[in-house]
Amino acid sequence: MELYKLMGYELRDKLKHKEISLDELYQSLFERIHSTEDLLHSFTHLSEESAFKKAKEYQLAIEKGKEIGSLYGLPFANKDLICIKGVPTTCCSRILKGYLPPYNATVIDRLYKAGAISIGNTNMDEFAMGSSTENSCYGPTYNPWDITKVPGGSSGGSASAVASGQTIFALGSDTGGSVRCPASFCGTVGLKPTYGRVSRYGLIAFANSLDQIGCITKCVYDAALMLEVIAGKDPLDSTSLDVKIDNYTEELSKSISNKIIGIPKEFFEEGVNKEVKNSVLKAIDTLESLGAKSIEINIPHLEYTIATYYLICMSEASSNLARFDGLRYGYTSESFEGDVYDFIKRTRSEGFGAEVRRRIFLGTYTLSAGYYDMYYIKALKARTLIKKDFHEAFKQCDCIASPTMPITAFKMGELLNDPIQMYAIDILTCPVNLVGVPALSLPCGFDSNGMPIGFQLIGDFFDEKTILTLGYHLEQELNIYRKLPSLMRGGT
Amino acid sequence: MDGQEFDIIIGLEVHIQLTNLKTKLFCSCSNDYRSADPNTHICPICLSLPGSLPVINKKALDFATRLALALNCEINHEFWFYRKNYFYPDLPKGFQISQYNKAGGKAFGDGGEIQIRLNNHKKSIKINRIHLEEDPGRLVHKGSIVTSPYTLVDYNRSGVCLIEIVTEPVIESPEEAREFLKQLKSIIQYIGISNLELEGSVRVDANISIKGHDRSEVKNINSFKEVERALRHEIVRQKNLLKRGKELSQETRHWDEKRRVTISMRKKEFEADYRYFPEQDLVPIIIQDKFIQEINETLPELPNERALRLRREYLLSEFDSENLVLDKNFADFYEQGVNIDPSFGLEEYKQYCNWLMNSVSGWLNEQNLNLEDTKIQPRHIVDLINFIKEGKITTKIAKSFISDMMKGSSLTEIIKWRGKTRISDKVLLKKYAKEVIDRNPKIVKDCQVNTRAIEALIGKIMAKTKGQADPEITRSIMIDLLQKNGVI
Numbered sequence: 001m002e003l004y005k006l007m008g009y010e011l012r013d014k015l016k017h018k019e020i021s022l023d024e025l026y027q028s029l030f031e032r033i034h035s036t037e038d039l040l041h042s043f044t045h046l047s048e049e050s051a052f053k054k055a056k057e058y059q060l061a062i063e064k065g066k067e068i069g070s071l072y073g074l075p076f077a078n079k080d081l082i083c084i085k086g087v088p089t090t091c092c093s094r095i096l097k098g099y100l101p102p103y104n105a106t107v108i109d110r111l112y113k114a115g116a117i118s119i120g121n122t123n124m125d126e127f128a129m130g131s132s133t134e135n136s137c138y139g140p141t142y143n144p145w146d147i148t149k150v151p152g153g154s155s156g157g158s159a160s161a162v163a164s165g166q167t168i169f170a171l172g173s174d175t176g177g178s179v180r181c182p183a184s185f186c187g188t189v190g191l192k193p194t195y196g197r198v199s200r201y202g203l204i205a206f207a208n209s210l211d212q213i214g215c216i217t218k219c220v221y222d223a224a225l226m227l228e229v230i231a232g233k234d235p236l237d238s239t240s241l242d243v244k245i246d247n248y249t250e251e252l253s254k255s256i257s258n259k260i261i262g263i264p265k266e267f268f269e270e271g272v273n274k275e276v277k278n279s280v281l282k283a284i285d286t287l288e289s290l291g292a293k294s295i296e297i298n299i300p301h302l303e304y305t306i307a308t309y310y311l312i313c314m315s316e317a318s319s320n321l322a323r324f325d326g327l328r329y330g331y332t333s334e335s336f337e338g339d340v341y342d343f344i345k346r347t348r349s350e351g352f353g354a355e356v357r358r359r360i361f362l363g364t365y366t367l368s369a370g371y372y373d374m375y376y377i378k379a380l381k382a383r384t385l386i387k388k389d390f391h392e393a394f395k396q397c398d399c400i401a402s403p404t405m406p407i408t409a410f411k412m413g414e415l416l417n418d419p420i421q422m423y424a425i426d427i428l429t430c431p432v433n434l435v436g437v438p439a440l441s442l443p444c445g446f447d448s449n450g451m452p453i454g455f456q457l458i459g460d461f462f463d464e465k466t467i468l469t470l471g472y473h474l475e476q477e478l479n480i481y482r483k484l485p486s487l488m489r490g491g492t
Numbered sequence: 493m494d495g496q497e498f499d500i501i502i503g504l505e506v507h508i509q510l511t512n513l514k515t516k517l518f519c520s521c522s523n524d525y526r527s528a529d530p531n532t533h534i535c536p537i538c539l540s541l542p543g544s545l546p547v548i549n550k551k552a553l554d555f556a557t558r559l560a561l562a563l564n565c566e567i568n569h570e571f572w573f574y575r576k577n578y579f580y581p582d583l584p585k586g587f588q589i590s591q592y593n594k595a596g597g598k599a600f601g602d603g604g605e606i607q608i609r610l611n612n613h614k615k616s617i618k619i620n621r622i623h624l625e626e627d628p629g630r631l632v633h634k635g636s637i638v639t640s641p642y643t644l645v646d647y648n649r650s651g652v653c654l655i656e657i658v659t660e661p662v663i664e665s666p667e668e669a670r671e672f673l674k675q676l677k678s679i680i681q682y683i684g685i686s687n688l689e690l691e692g693s694v695r696v697d698a699n700i701s702i703k704g705h706d707r708s709e710v711k712n713i714n715s716f717k718e719v720e721r722a723l724r725h726e727i728v729r730q731k732n733l734l735k736r737g738k739e740l741s742q743e744t745r746h747w748d749e750k751r752r753v754t755i756s757m758r759k760k761e762f763e764a765d766y767r768y769f770p771e772q773d774l775v776p777i778i779i780q781d782k783f784i785q786e787i788n789e790t791l792p793e794l795p796n797e798r799a800l801r802l803r804r805e806y807l808l809s810e811f812d813s814e815n816l817v818l819d820k821n822f823a824d825f826y827e828q829g830v831n832i833d834p835s836f837g838l839e840e841y842k843q844y845c846n847w848l849m850n851s852v853s854g855w856l857n858e859q860n861l862n863l864e865d866t867k868i869q870p871r872h873i874v875d876l877i878n879f880i881k882e883g884k885i886t887t888k889i890a891k892s893f894i895s896d897m898m899k900g901s902s903l904t905e906i907i908k909w910r911g912k913t914r915i916s917d918k919v920l921l922k923k924y925a926k927e928v929i930d931r932n933p934k935i936v937k938d939c940q941v942n943t944r945a946i947e948a949l950i951g952k953i954m955a956k957t958k959g960q961a962d963p964e965i966t967r968s969i970m971i972d973l974l975q976k977n978g979v980i
Contacts, residue, residue: 083543103536204542209772237545238775319577322586323540367767
């Protein structure tokens, strides 16, 4: 049996009933990794030895009937910007070369406590800045459905690993769509929880008012399972909130009749690929056939979201990334000859990649005296208007449905030299981060080239339950989630 | 002098470390780093390792509220912390978490004042605002910063809580600044938020200008004592430039404590742009009325309130009471002392105050010590006053006992060692008086024309007895003898 093909919850049940052993699972998994990694390049670091060791330990415990937590020794891949003690964590940036965090992020501790085992860190756009995983100091990750195409980003390594069966669960982070975009492009499930639902302690910040850790999984059930583990107030993150955590997995099978789905017409306008649009509308029809209702709603300020989002995230990034000065850890310039400022300047110029430098420059500019009011303050005002749009919308509906991305995965290098176009494809995901609400992406079909299309469900604050439940019903009805990618050039 | 008059305008920014906090402002590392080895009081948060997040120390909000109440500031009920962005090796995040009163930001408290008295003239020094911020780490050099072959960074101090007190530009002289700081120090001691005696617990920046001209900001003044000196120097420097017909430019200067001069660091055109913006890793801080009320109820009596009470209860003068309350330890000592002996009344209250403020305080100044560094007990001064009253010792002798008393010895013990009781034995004193008259015929002769010459004769007896002779008895014996001899 090729265990790597199974869903997380199925493996959990088999482990629980001692139908399989963890050793078998990890054998299957690492065989899969070794046979596919050259094509995909999902990982930046593999913890094979420690994973097998831990798996043996847990297997013994299971045999002795000991409780090891709700995740039963299942594997997860970690995005390379969430700290694991002693594991090289670099944000796929030269500037963090060789950095070994001395502590675990809160999500890591929670996953460990639930019995999950980390198998390695995954590739991403440097500091999560990008939508294609092409901006990594380790080189790009390739889309398992067509290895000439990008996997989306910035959590492209996590999505590619999940889609191709290299891992069962994966962590990602979502600042403007970085979980949902690669989930959409790779045909996986991607969940961005409410801002404050999951602790950010140990997540290396890109834009701290927008960043949120999320899950990338093969199916909605697994996302619900993972959220149950990682959600909750953390005393180490002041912005995490103590809001009731639902039994997401138990809620999934509950009826969705009378759920009202808002369809914002702005999310289906110009720029959205026709095949994507049709597939998403068809999925909404499917949900209606299952008892949900749909209404048309408006998000009138959607056209301002790209400008607003990029102003805010770049401003915050320019400050968040200031700590990388080469004085305490990471890359240090060998070429400096002046004072400490010269050292810092050279270290940062050599250590950061082009996209990161671009965003630091722009963010520094927009926070500068004389421009602050014109750009940053104005962006905050626009953010308030967008929040109001969503607030109004949720008075009329239980959740909002749209395409996740306006397009499907594009060719490697196609947008690399066109940052404006690259930024523009975040139009449907980044408003969610500006508002702070949760959103789920799940595959709803394939385009004519066989590339997955992502369906986005946006929920109200802390209402992950509703989007997970609707997503689950849609997924079960469409029944495409077990389809494995070809790992071929040109797809199918 | 050419008679030119200059109006001086000074504003102070006083940074106080809240040394009485147990932990740092945003993490649970110990605040007490002074005796620790370098980089031992650090964690991912105060070292600002990637992924770490700050969490506010609630006790710091308590302390800031105490100060705001004591200074009569208007407390802001809701505010964000702000990031002040700049690069420096002692600043591991590349920004300092602080508060900001522009661009939508708010200080902890606005307004407020401190009453000072200078040359018997009262003045209120208005405060602009107070705010909380984190201290950076510390750069360590071998010898001087210029010649040191290296710079080391010690992050033990990184994240320690500072409170900044910004005055309005209303201080008109270095002396006013000195009095302001004296009162501020006193208030901080009373409300128990910091021990300003600790090295590095105070840093002052001063804005100084001569009316009608550009100001300079003098940074790096590392003790209250240095402030007056730095201000004096800077004012003279500015005046001299103006007298020579030069114009002053807006600049930042550095106080060199060793050379006692200010040195130009940068002119205005290079003034840093700190790109302040809200710190969104912390949620807005809410200071509720209920919280303020609770703090207010536990706020101790403040020095000005205490001075009024001491005037009322012990009938001390305004001057005495204000001086006495300045150091809380002195005022506590005083109140304990005067209440030990129930027979004490107005006279003793006054005497006790004098002993404390003159002899004890004088001795401490000479030794450069604080009252709490010594072993003197309030009871010791009660004994002193009573022994003098009972004629057991003279005031002069009593004064010579102070240094032993500071070491904790009781009066009886000191007298035993030194044998310095007062001589009131009339037979003995008469014998001394006769000897003095016999040996000093010239002075005796003077007594006939100048009665004040008697004092000289009494002085001889005092010298002979090393001050132990009772002056009143000696005087009456001397006058009696001279009268009998027909001298007077």
